[in-house]
Amino acid sequence: MKKESGIKMFFRTTYQTGSPIPYILSIQVLLFVLIHIADLLVELNVIKFPLYDWLVGQLSLPNTFAAFIRQPWSLITYPFLYVGLFNIVFDCLWLYWIGNSFLNFLNKRQFLFVFFSSFLLSGVVYLALGNIDFLAKGSMPFLFSNAMGLASVVAGLLLLAPNMEIRLFLFGTVKFRTIAIIFFTLQLLFYIFANRSGAVAYGFAIAWGFLFMQQLKNGNDWSTIFSIKPKQKLKIVHQTPKTPSYRSYKADLPNQEVIDDILDKISQSGYESLSSREKEILFKVSREEQE
Structure with missing residues (x-):
């Protein structure tokens, strides 16, 4: 190589x-x-x-x-x-x-x-x-x-x-x-x-x-x-909402998919819409990045 x-x-x-x-x-x-x-x-x-x-x-x-x-x-x-x-x-x-x-x-x-x-x-x-x-x-x-x-x-x-x-x-x-x-x-x-x-x-x-x-x-x-969003045709989809699984990849931190879900939630509904668990996850990720 x-x-x-x-x-x-x-x-x-x-x-x-x-x-x-x-x-x-x-x-x-x-x-x-x-x-x-x-x-x-x-x-x-x-x-x-x-x-x-x-x-x-x-x-x-x-x-x-x-x-x-x-x-x-x-x-x-x-x-x-x-x-x-x-x-x-x-x-x-x-x-x-x-x-x-x-x-x-x-x-x-x-x-x-x-x-x-x-x-x-x-x-x-x-x-x-x-x-x-x-x-x-x-x-x-x-x-x-x-x-x-x-x-x-x-x-x-x-x-x-x-x-x-x-x-x-x-x-x-x-x-x-x-x-x-x-x-x-x-x-x-x-x-x-x-x-x-x-x-x-x-x-x-x-x-x-x-x-x-x-x-x-x-x-x-x-x-x-x-942000430019492409126009999409209206679709009716019946889907059971999934609850993110908090799987760790380092210590007790979640995987990247969970972090992205939380950041999307902030963008759509604001920081206050996060649960105490989700706020704790963001705080731990920030601490890990600083170390």
């Missing part, structure tokens, strides 16, 4: 899992590398044009509609733009961890809806506040990074599984709600000092994540507006 090369194994295990997270991270890292190559070319006097500053200005979201009209693509590009190494490393690690935790409970469509809709809505809020002098003041008159998407995902996960426990290297086992509150507080403090209208937009992103998850728990899945 021919041994698989390291590069092929990397691409298979990274991009063929069905998760959208590696693709999002790859775009962020690639854009970060490209703009810093541009900065290096300017520093070495290879080119005279301030390409780095121009790229950052064109890809970040300005704080007024007047400037936005000249670069409307920035509403889509600003979430992927990073200029600081620490910032992109932290956010990539955070997105990888939080995003995969979110996908342990819900599906890819729901994750993408929360993540990207928060960028668009928060971006519009940010632009609308640009004409208010008090909010427009700050050291950073533009918006970039995926902070808005992360805020919505964290808020949704916080409402769905606030008691989920996370093992931290230095602090031991900590409840997820504690980590989320600290994360929100630090980000809001940063925006308050650097970008006041950005702070309001960030608060809106948090509220949007809570609202989406609350509606999902009530049985209203807003992400289904992006």
Whole structure:
């Protein structure tokens, strides 16, 4: 049997899992590398044009509609733009961890809806506040990074599984709600000092994540507006409903079919429709993925 090369194994295990997270991270890292190559070319006097500053200005979201009209693509590009190494490393690690935790409970469509809709809505809020002098003041008159998407995902996960426990290297086992509150507080403090209208937009992103998850728990899945269902002829089928068998594949965890049934039930009827046994199963699966 021919041994698989390291590069092929990397691409298979990274991009063929069905998760959208590696693709999002790859775009962020690639854009970060490209703009810093541009900065290096300017520093070495290879080119005279301030390409780095121009790229950052064109890809970040300005704080007024007047400037936005000249670069409307920035509403889509600003979430992927990073200029600081620490910032992109932290956010990539955070997105990888939080995003995969979110996908342990819900599906890819729901994750993408929360993540990207928060960028668009928060971006519009940010632009609308640009004409208010008090909010427009700050050291950073533009918006970039995926902070808005992360805020919505964290808020949704916080409402769905606030008691989920996370093992931290230095602090031991900590409840997820504690980590989320600290994360929100630090980000809001940063925006308050650097970008006041950005702070309001960030608060809106948090509220949007809570609202989406609350509606999902009530049985209203807003992400289904992006699902295309083929028309089917009406059929009357008499079928005896089957009760899922909770067969274990690892410790006392159920098989994948049972997990999929539970996730479908959340999408159709909301989180509160789950029985205590089904909620316990989701919690155990999440704990197992974190270990």
